[in-house]
Structure formats: C-alpha cells, structure tokens
Amino acid sequence: MNAPLLKVDDLHITLQGDGATFNAVENVSFEIGRGEAFGLVGESGCGKSITALAVMGLLRRPLGLGEGRIVLDGEEIQNASAARLRELRGSRIGMIFQEPMTALNPLSPVGRQIAEMFVLHQNASWNEAMDRAEEALRQVRVPSPERRIKDFPHQLSGGMRQRVMIAIALACRPDLLIADEPTTALDVTVQAEIIDLMAELCAAKGTAILMISHDLGLVANMCRRVAVMYAGRIVESQGAEAIFATPRHPYTKGLVDSLPRLGERSRRGRQRLREISGVVPSIAAYPSGCRFNPRCSSATDICRATPPDVTALGSGLVRCHHHE
Amino acid sequence: MSDKLPKKLPEKLPEKLPEKLLELDDLAVHFHVGSALSGGVKTLKAVDGVSLDIKPGECLGLVGESGCGKSTLALSIMGLQPPTRGHIRLNGHELSARDRMETARTVQMVFQDPYASLNPRQTVRRTLADPLRLHGVTNKTEVEHRVMDMMDKVGLRRDRADRYPHEFSGGQRQRIGIARALILQPKLVICDEPVSALDVSIRAQIINLLLELKDEMGLAYILISHDLGVVEHVSDRVAVMYLGRIVEQGGWQEIFEDPRHPYTRALIAAIPDPFHRADAKVARAKAHGEIASALNPPPGCHFNPRCPMKADRCVSEVPALEAVADGHRAACHFRNTVA
Numbered sequence: 001m002n003a004p005l006l007k008v009d010d011l012h013i014t015l016q017g018d019g020a021t022f023n024a025v026e027n028v029s030f031e032i033g034r035g036e037a038f039g040l041v042g043e044s045g046c047g048k049s050i051t052a053l054a055v056m057g058l059l060r061r062p063l064g065l066g067e068g069r070i071v072l073d074g075e076e077i078q079n080a081s082a083a084r085l086r087e088l089r090g091s092r093i094g095m096i097f098q099e100p101m102t103a104l105n106p107l108s109p110v111g112r113q114i115a116e117m118f119v120l121h122q123n124a125s126w127n128e129a130m131d132r133a134e135e136a137l138r139q140v141r142v143p144s145p146e147r148r149i150k151d152f153p154h155q156l157s158g159g160m161r162q163r164v165m166i167a168i169a170l171a172c173r174p175d176l177l178i179a180d181e182p183t184t185a186l187d188v189t190v191q192a193e194i195i196d197l198m199a200e201l202c203a204a205k206g207t208a209i210l211m212i213s214h215d216l217g218l219v220a221n222m223c224r225r226v227a228v229m230y231a232g233r234i235v236e237s238q239g240a241e242a243i244f245a246t247p248r249h250p251y252t253k254g255l256v257d258s259l260p261r262l263g264e265r266s267r268r269g270r271q272r273l274r275e276i277s278g279v280v281p282s283i284a285a286y287p288s289g290c291r292f293n294p295r296c297s298s299a300t301d302i303c304r305a306t307p308p309d310v311t312a313l314g315s316g317l318v319r320c321h322h323h324e
Numbered sequence: 325m326s327d328k329l330p331k332k333l334p335e336k337l338p339e340k341l342p343e344k345l346l347e348l349d350d351l352a353v354h355f356h357v358g359s360a361l362s363g364g365v366k367t368l369k370a371v372d373g374v375s376l377d378i379k380p381g382e383c384l385g386l387v388g389e390s391g392c393g394k395s396t397l398a399l400s401i402m403g404l405q406p407p408t409r410g411h412i413r414l415n416g417h418e419l420s421a422r423d424r425m426e427t428a429r430t431v432q433m434v435f436q437d438p439y440a441s442l443n444p445r446q447t448v449r450r451t452l453a454d455p456l457r458l459h460g461v462t463n464k465t466e467v468e469h470r471v472m473d474m475m476d477k478v479g480l481r482r483d484r485a486d487r488y489p490h491e492f493s494g495g496q497r498q499r500i501g502i503a504r505a506l507i508l509q510p511k512l513v514i515c516d517e518p519v520s521a522l523d524v525s526i527r528a529q530i531i532n533l534l535l536e537l538k539d540e541m542g543l544a545y546i547l548i549s550h551d552l553g554v555v556e557h558v559s560d561r562v563a564v565m566y567l568g569r570i571v572e573q574g575g576w577q578e579i580f581e582d583p584r585h586p587y588t589r590a591l592i593a594a595i596p597d598p599f600h601r602a603d604a605k606v607a608r609a610k611a612h613g614e615i616a617s618a619l620n621p622p623p624g625c626h627f628n629p630r631c632p633m634k635a636d637r638c639v640s641e642v643p644a645l646e647a648v649a650d651g652h653r654a655a656c657h658f659r660n661t662v663a
Contacts, residue, residue, distance in 0.1 A: 043523045159614045187389035188550055189611045189630075192594035214524055221596040251525075258528035260557035262597055266581060270557065272535075273528035279493040280523055295525075 004031035005073055005175055005208050006055065012066030013050050013059065015283060022283050024063065025051055025232045027310075032176065037199070037209040039219030039240070042229035043280055048212050051229075052178050054078075055210070056093055057085035073175060091121040094169030094207070096198075098181040100161035104153040110164045111137070111149025117171035136167040140197060159190040166198060173205050180212045195222055216255055220244055225316075228252050231281055231291040238316030248318040250296045251276070290321065298322050344416070345511055345544050346378040346401065346431075351410035353396050357619065368618050370396040372568035373410070375645075380511060383538065383545040385559030385576065387552065387591065389615050393568040394548050398514045401546070403427040415511075429459060432505035436517035438497035442489040448475070448500055449485040452507050459508055470507065477540070478503045478533060495526035499533070506537065514546045519554065531558065552595055556580050561651075564588045567618055567626040570645060574652030584654035587611065587627045625656070633658055 013025035025047040032038045042048045053059050055070055057080065070078045072092065077085065089095070097103045105113055114136050115129035124132065130149065137145035140163040153161055162182065169177055179198065183191035199222055202209050213219050219226055220240040227237035228249065236249040247253045254276040264271070278295040281287060290308050293299040300322070308321045353371040358364060370393045378384050386394050399405035401412060403424055412419035414430050435441035442451060452471045461467055472482050478499040489497055498518065505513050518534065519527040531554060538545060549555050555562060556576055563573040564587065572585040583589045590611035611630040616622055622629050628638040637657050645655040 043525060157614050187615070188552075188594045189389065189590050190614055192596075193612070195596070215596070216524075218596040255524060258525065260531070260553040262553050262556055262580070262592070262595055265556055266577060270535075273532050273557070275528045275532060276525040277529075279495060279526065 002034065003074060005034045005036075006032040006210070007069070007071040008051070008055065009069040009071070011051065011054060011068035011070065013047065013054055014064045014066045016062040016064070018284065020284075022286075023066065023232060024283055025054075028068075028229075028232075028234055029310075030227055030234065030237065032208050032210060034175070035203070035206045035208055036225070037202070037211060037223040039211045039213065039223035039226040040229060041213060041216050041219050041226055043214055045231075045280060045283070046229040047232045048229050049180055052180050052210060052212050056089055056095060056178060057082075058089075087121075090117055090174070091172045092175050094172070094174040094177045096162070096165045096169050096177065096179040096182045098184050100158065100165045100185075101153060103165060104161060106153055109150050109152055110156070111151075114149075114164065114167050114171055117168055121172045132171075133167075136171055137164070139170075139201065140164070140167045142167075158186055159194060162186065162194055163197070166194070166201065170201055170205060170207065174207060176208045176210060177202055178210045178212070181214070182211075183218070184213070184215075191218075198222075216243075217259075228255070231286055232283070233291065233319060234310075234317075235292065235320070236316065236318045238314075242314075242316065248313060248316070248323045249292075249320050250298060250322075251292045254295075290319075343379060344377045345380045345382075345414070346376075347411070347413040347416075348374055348376045348397075348401070349411040349413070350375055351397070351400060351412060352408045353393075353400055353405055354408040366619050369568045369621070370618060371400065371407075374565075374568075374570055376563060376570065376573070378512065378544050378546065381538070381542050381544055383547055383558055383560045385555035385562040386546055386548045386565060387550065387555055387562060388565035389550065391567075391615055391618060392565045393618070394565050395516060397565075398433065398516055398546065398548060401512075401514060402431055402433055425459065428455075428510075429508050430510055431512045431514065432508065432510040433514045433516065434498075434501050434505045434518050437521045438494055438501050439489075439521070441501055442497060442504075444489055447486050447488055448480065448503075451489075451500060451504055455504065455507050474503045474507050477506070477537065493526075494522050495529055498522060498530050502530075502533065502537070506541065506543075509541070510543070512544045512546070514548070516548045517550070518547070520549070520551065527554075534558065552580075552591060564591070567616065567621050569626065569655065571627065571656070572654040573645070574649070574654075578649065578652040582652075584648050584652070584659040585627075585656045586631050586633050586658075588654075590630075 009029050011025060011028040012023055015022045015024040028051055040048045050063055054065055059065055065078055069076055111130060111133045114133035118124035118129035118132050119126060134145045134149050137148055142148050142160055142163050183194050211219055211223055220243060223240050226240050226243050227234045230251050236252045244256055247256050257274040258276055260273060276295055287294050289305050290303045293303040302321050308319050310317045310319050311323060351371055351374045355368040355370060356365050357368050358366050374397060388394050396405060400407050403419055449471055452474055453467050456467050456470060475482055480499050519530050522530060535558060537543060547555060547558055559576045562576050562579040563570050566587050572588045583592060613630050624639040624641055625643050628634045643655045643657045645653045647653050648659050
C-alpha cells in the first residue's frame with residue numbers, strides 16, 4: 001500500500017488554564033489513505049474537533065500543539081509557517097463546519113466566496129473564477145445557480161448554505177476534506193441528502209474525508225474506518241461495520257448498546273436501554289489510569305492505576321486492559 | 325387559599341376517568357407576520373387543523389422537521405399560545421375556559437435545553453418547592469417531604485437539594501427539569517426533545533427514567549423528537565407533522581413497519597442505520613429539497629414538491645387524513661398504493 005495521505009502520529013494538544021497545563025488530546029494517532037473516508041467519533045469535549053483544528057493548523061491559545069507529528073502527503077506540517085498553512089488550507093485541505101451561517105461571510109455574495117478560492121489558490125481572474133463558481137454551485141445541486149451566485153448567505157436555507165460550504169471546500173479539488181459535524185444543524189431528510197452529496201463528490205474527485213461527529217451511526221454509514229475518542233484519547237478504531245458488530249472497548253460497547261435502534265422494538269420488544277453510568281469527566285479532573293474506569297463495569301485495580309496501551313487487534317486497535 | 329390545601333392536589337376529574345385525557349379538535353394557530361410597509365401582512369399557519377387525542381397513560385410521539393409546527397402545538401396545549409380556531413379539551417373541559425393554574429396541574433413540560441430552562445439563581449429545593457407553594461401546599465413538612473420524594477424518584481441525591489443548576493452535569497440538570505415537571509403530579513407531560521441536548525452516553529439514562537416514571541405515575545407523554553430511534557422506543561402511538569398538518573398517525577408499529585405517507589418513509593429512510601446498510605440503499609425513498617416556508621406553502625398536499633410520487637392531483641387537491649387500517653390514518657392520495 002502507498003504512503004497514507006494524512007498521518008497523525010502521537011499527537012498531543014495542550015490546554016492552558018487556571019495556572020496549569022492540561023493535555024486535552026493525548027497520544028492520538030491515525031492514518032487516512034488517499035480517497036478514504038475516516039470517521040472520528042466522540043462526545044462533546046473528547047477532543048475530536050481540536051484534533052481536526054490541529055490538522056488544519058488552526059489551534060489558537062489557550063490551545064497549543066504539544067508533541068507529535070502531522071504528515072500530509074509526506075510533508076510534516078505541525079511546524080509549518082503560517083503562510084504555508086494558508087496555502088495548504090483551501091487547496092489541499094478543504095473544511096466544512098457545523099454551522100454554515102457562522103462560517104460564511106454574511107456581507108459577501110456566495111458566488112464571490114466560492115470564486116475567491118480560484119483567485120487565491122489557482123491565480124484565476126475574477127471573471128473566470130465567477131464562471132467556475134457557478135459551475136461549482138451546479139455540482140452541489142443548488143437550483144438555478146446563475147441566480148444564486150448573487151445571493152447572500154442569509155437568503156439561503158440551512159441546507160443550501162451547507163451546499164455552498166461544500167462547494168467552497170471542494171473548489172480546488174483538495175486531497176482531504178475535513179467535515180466537523182457537517183449536518184448537526186440540519187433536519188434529518190436534509191442531512192441524508194448532504195451526506196450523500198459529500199460522499200458522491202468526494203468519490204468522484206478522489207478526495208479523502210475526515211468526518212467528525214458525535215453520531216456513531218452517521219459516521220459508520222459514511223466511513224470505511226472509524227476511531228472512537230474518549231476524554232482526549234482514541235480508545236478504539238475498527239472498520240465501520242465491525243465497530244457495530246463487535247465493539248471491543250467497553251465505552252464503544254456502551255455507546256452501541258445504549259441507543260435505541262430502529263426496528264429493535266418490533267424484533268425483540270421494548271428492552272430497557274443499557275446505560276453508561278456516570279458522566280464524562282472534565283479535563284481538569286481526568287481520572288488516573290484508564291479514563292473510562294469510573295464508568296466501566298469491568299474496571300479492576302490495574303484500570304485505576306495504569307493507563308492501558310494500544311493493542312492491535314486484526315485491522316483495528318483498542319486501548320483497554322480487558323479487551324476480548 | 326390555605327384552607328383548600330389538599331394533601332393530593334385537587335383533581336376535578338369526573339367520577340369515571342375520561343377515555344380521552346387530551347382532545348384536540350381542528351386546532352389551528354395562525355400568526356400574522358410582516359407589515360403593510362414590507363410587502364403586506366401574511367398569515368403563517370403554524371398549526372393548521374390538527375385533530376389528535378391522547379388517552380391517560382399513553383405516549384404519543386410527535387415527529388417532524390424544524391418549522392413543522394410541533395412546538396407551537398405544544399405551547400397551545402400548555403395554554404401559552406391561544407389557538408386561532410378549534411378546541412383543546414383536557415379531561416373533557418375546554419381549555420380556554422379553565423384557568424392557567426388548573427391547566428398547570430394537568431399538563432407540564434420538559435424542555436430541550438436543561439441549561440436554559442432552569443433558573444440559575446434557584447436551588448433545586450426552591451425550583452421544586454415553588455410550584456407546590458404556588459398551588460397551595462404550604463405545610464413545610466409536606467413540601468419538604470414531597471421535594472425529597474421527587475428527588476428520589478428522578479435519581480437525584482437528597483443532599484444535593486441546596487445546590488444550584490450550574491453545579492450539576494447536563495444529565496443531572498435534565499433530571500431536575502423532569503422533577504420540576506412532575507412535582508405537581510400532572511397527568512400529561514410534554515417532552516420537547518428531552519435528550520437531544522445531552523451527551524450521547526447520557527441519553528439512555530434519561531430515556532429509561534422517563535419510561536419508569538410513566539409506569540410508576542401513570543403519566544401520558546407527548547414526546548416531541550426528531551430522533552426516530554427514540555420515538556420508536558418510547559411511543560405507543562406516533563403522529564407525523566408536516567407544515568402544520570398531521571400527515572400520518574397510527575400505532576408505533578404501523579408507522580415504523582408500514583408507513584403510508586411518503587414523508588414518513590423519507591424520514592425513516594433518512595436515518596443512518598449501520599445495521600442495515602445494504603437494505604437502506606435499496607429502500608431509499610428519499611425526499612428531495614427542503615421543507616417549504618410556512619408563509620407560502622405549496623398548494624394541495626404540502627409535501628408535493630419533495631415527493632417522489634407526486635401526481636397532478638397532489639397539486640390541486642389537499643389529501644384528507646383518512647384511514648388505512650384501524651387507528652392508522654394517512655393524508656396521501658396514494659396511501660393505499662404506497663408499498
């Protein structure tokens with residue numbers, strides 16, 4: 001197999017606050033191959049979004065990059081200059097965020113915001129760029145793009161705005177698309193359309209996807225491999241189907257079991273949902289040892305004392321002392 | 325007021341429990357928006373002719389996308405939004421004729437955001453005791469007893485009673501919100517997206533709690549949610565709303581296994597379900613585009629611009645909510661051919 005497109009190796013992200021420095025993200029490693037869709041799943045505060053920010057070189061104080069390497073297509077970018085990162089963002093890495101209204105410039109017509117990509121990254125003239133912007137809007141299936149390019153973001157619906165974001169993100173045919181909760185603000189039927197559109201366009205352009213979400217079902221549907229994060233660490237990664245069929249980490253098991261599945265009630269009657277007890281720990285009070293141990297039903301002394309190492313299991317990995 | 329202080333809150337129930345706890349009859353809530361200066365006044369039909377009923381102890385799941393009118397409907401039932409037309413009957417009494425206090429003893433609400441819906445300056449004890457006092461329970465021992473009892477019921481530790489909302493996690497705060505709704509022993513609780521603001525690993529705790537309390541206290545629920553997995557798990561009956569109208573209603577099994585309205589099918593097909601990846605691809609009965617503006621809904625069936633089965637008739641004629649089976653009704657001209 002060729003070298004991966006993106007390799008994140010032992011990434012640490014620090015958070016300064018209250019006179020102390022915390023590790024918001026620790027020992028995070030993953031690889032994404034060319035054209036591959038990879039999902040990063042976790043609850044709020046687990047560090048998935050800041051991992052994505054780190055890849056884009058967008059960490060700002062109080063967050064900072066600690067140890068670790070980020071390699072994009074053979075180039076180490078964790079220490080790259082601001083100018084180099086600006087060059088990479090947009091041309092090699094595209095981004096989509098949760099709330100398109102805050103990511104788009106409210107004072108600029110959407111056509112201009114798409115065209116800017118061609119002008120900045122591909123030295124196109126504004127005239128040419130506007131034509132290409134119209135074509136880009138057509139590709140994301142915005143109806144009557146020739147009129148829509150003149151619209152301002154507030155004139156578009158949520159789903160249309162997210163289509164514009166996709167058009168901007170994919171304008172320069174990036175190698176990697178980072179999508180951070182791209183559909184959380186949208187209704188379910190619109191979500192389905194946007195996800196299909198993203199998957200289809202990325203497949204056509206050979207763009208790899210780093211999809212970030214709290215919705216394990218959504219990610220598993222779209223991605224080939226999935227990693228689950230808990231309290232700043234990746235606790236398990238596996239193929240998308242395997243993670244549902246045979247979750248190895250107690251946290252992943254808990255997540256898979258705790259959500260009502262469609263059709264389950266007709267098949268087996270209403271079962272009490274399996275709960276994960278307790279709450280997500282705050283970053284200032286991460287428990288010692290395995291960070292999941294206070295909520296884990298199979299925790300033993302070693303879980304409370306020593307953080308587990310990563311164990312490779314088949315094509316995936318798991319970070320648990322008691323994995324099966 | 326203190327002489328009418330009953331141990332149990334007054335229940336002006338008729339001798340026999342009525343068959344229907346709540347009855348909505350052709351309920352409509354219209355808003356007038358805009359002004360003569362900005363292109364004229366328009367009518368926004370947030371709720372447009374909804375008829376529903378709920379039996380005691382029953383859970384009705386109310387499903388639909390944002391802007392379909394489900395929250396306006398909830399406010400009307402709470403007596404907070406006067407209807408433009410139609411009737412709301414609680415225990416057989418017309419709502420408009422009853423006073424707010426009495427409505428509050430029958431219907432209560434649990435809100436989506438447990439951070440925003442609790443008063444940050446009130447301790448749990450006060451949050452729970454205030455409604456009791458307002459409704460005439462002034463005996464200190466009794467108030468204390470009932471507050472503690474309620475904290476036990478929702479799984480909050482008694483020694484936390486003097487803490488403020490910010491000292492609790494999201495899941496715990498939602499427990500406080502549930503306790504506040506139940507402290508007056510209502511008959512009907514409207515749960516508006518009760519778990520969507522919570523962390524994924526906490527949701528199961530709250531869903532289990534809601535189901536336990538339903539059995540224990542004989543509550544009826546209206547569960548408003550866009551999460552169909554949760555709706556299927558909790559509901560006895562389900563109603564699907566689109567642009568102010570009910571487009572399909574029936575038992576949970578009928579809605580999920582034999583949906584007849586294309587919109588219901590689209591909602592179900594849109595759920596990412598990793599367990600049925602293969603079938604999901606086959607059964608994609610997706611809707612196209614987005615919900616139209618309620619200010620300017622499409623003529624005929626409101627769903628027609630997004631519908632994969634659209635015919636001429638769908639534009640010219642509003643489909644009525646008609647029976648497809650006992651207790652299962654759909655508002656689609658092709659309700660019997662959708663298969």
